Amino acid sequence: MPETTHSIDIVIPSYRLEKDYILPLIHLSKPEGWLFRYYIVVDNPRVHVNEEIARLAAIGHINLIINPANLGASTSRNKGLEAGSGEWILFLDDDVKADEMLLHHYMHAITRWPDEIGFIGLVKLPPPPTAFARALLVNGSMMIFGIAEEAEAFAWGATANTMVKRAAVGTVRFSTDYPKSGGGEDVDFFLNIRDNNRSRDYKTLKEAVVYHPWWGGGKASFKRPFRYGIGNSYLGQFIPKYRYYDFPNTPEALFLLMLALPAVALFAPAYLVVWGQLFMGIALAEVPATLFQAAKRKASLDAAVAYYLVFLKLAYETGLLWGNIARFRFAGIGARFEYKGRAHGNGFFRFNTYKIVKWTLYALLGYVIFL
Template identity: 50%
Template sequence: MAATSIDIIIPSYRLEAQYLLPLLQLQRPAATIIHYYVIADNPAVVVAPAIQQLVNNDDIKLLINEHNLGAAVSRNKGIDSGQADWILFLDDDIIVPPNLLETYAAAIQQYPDATGFIGLVNLPPAQDAFTRAIQVSGSMDIFSIAQRKPAYAWGATANFLISRNAISDIRFSHAYPKAGGGEDVDFFLKVRAHNQYKDYQSLPAAAVLHPWWNQGRVNYKRPFRYGIGNSYLAALNPAYTYYDWLNTPETLLLTMVAIIIAGLLQPTALPLFACLLAGIVVIECIATTVQAIKRRAPLQPAVYVYLLLLRLSYETGVLWGNLARGRIKGFGERFNDNCRMNKLKFYRTSSYRITKWVLYLLLTWWLFTKFR
């Protein structure tokens, strides 16, 4: 059996020993050379003694960034520091089975010409209405893609093995926000295109557990950040973009601009626009409820509320990401998450969109009859 080599790249800000130690002590498969590159993206970090004892600058290296550079730059630093045949990206806060590397090594032996392998990232069972809403929203469906598809165009860097030969000189783009969001999708798509658009193989046996962020506490910064990253994905990957109906934040913004103009030019029209503004919010609530029922969400009001707020946080991130860069053409512009190239630049219908726009037509008709 020919020996193979794997570089394990783990960017980390916290360097929490409870998560990192099991990663650094994974069982090492026979005939496989393993090197770790832990990139501390926090110059003020205090390294736990238990971690420091394992760092030997031979097969376990700790690289501390002089400044907070972000996950993309940190991963690039790890890529350039090693030279193994394969590169395994892992998050710094996952819970791993002891035989994870053995599972990946077996896959390499069976499919040596693969571009890469998508590992499975499981989330814990929902612990409350908020975490249930995250599950139902579909925002983290990429974590379980290895369980649902035999191959796919991208995966989560929380658990992903890729061939160094396949990536060539491609690196994570620095164009994306430093806090993260979108740069991983961009990277995997570029590598895929470099390899004749060959999808990555799913490897559900390589499964890890990702705890709920912030112990599952309610937080909307993550979906907002993902929304910003998605606005960059659409702008930087035009082959995968399309135009859709305006989302709720876009519609609300344009309505508020119209209200301001109406207030200056035709104050008598203000009641009409006030009703329109209220109607938009009600319509979004109804459409989100229809979508949740379709996804078989439990009929709990709190889940629907969180679903609505998660969607609005994400869509507001998309809007902000475009406005902050002066991209007016970003209104209605979307990135196709399934990474299919769009021959038609306007998106297909769905129950969510149909519900929204039927209700918009009814609202417009009601306003017309009420205020004419």
């Protein structure tokens, strides 16, 4: 066997430790002359360990770490990262199926571009099985999964399939200041590595493919976008160089109106009807603005997809609002985060199709109410 020239640590945090996912990842085809070490960190002390996984751990084929309590994805990934010493670290999720040649593709990338700080692989989803799943694609929620097909390099990647160079990582770790349930900590981790390496983006590898299932088979659930909104409310606070301020979104605008309600009721009760008209108008303006933007993107819409599209956006933005007000960070209202890793100094206000339509409707509403 040729002399080993490179070592790669594969870090997989898991709660379920499902053998149908974990074992195929362990048994992926491996290039000769390369050393691969698995660090599977189980964030569930009550987990049932499959016999084959237990056997592989016992003979040292994998490193199985079981947390004493549910510590969250950040702590679990940090444990795997710190347990190893490989030159490169590949992060995979515990619910993906990988292309059999995945490790070969990463090996070729390291050999060809050894000076890169990391590589972003491609995460493929099956065709959307439901209207809710189609809406997730239309609203851009899954953009980062497919970024390897859209750009040659990007500022951060999904932990479902991204590799980083240990030397580039340095002392950066997944922050435990984000909610334990997840959201924002992956963006934080990869951007901080990037910032410590002269703001160099990660090279994308569309040939390095894993396949991710739809959560719950595509069944409608707004918990995930709401949770991501909460987690992402921390990003502008923790990495302020990428924070900017924008016009209030719909939940923020309605929240500000609710704050004004007691004063209106006490000092100007005659305007309560106007207040109610504004509240309803702002809430309803979300529908045509969201759908007009989707139509501009030439998205294929039917009634069910349109319905989910509106409420996915509201769920995320409500989570963003709640994440700020729950920790009394009212300065976070209107704060946004630049996900492409472009610093904006003191920030600025942006217009796009969605906002132009929405604020035009606001102006028409004001005209009808006050004139």
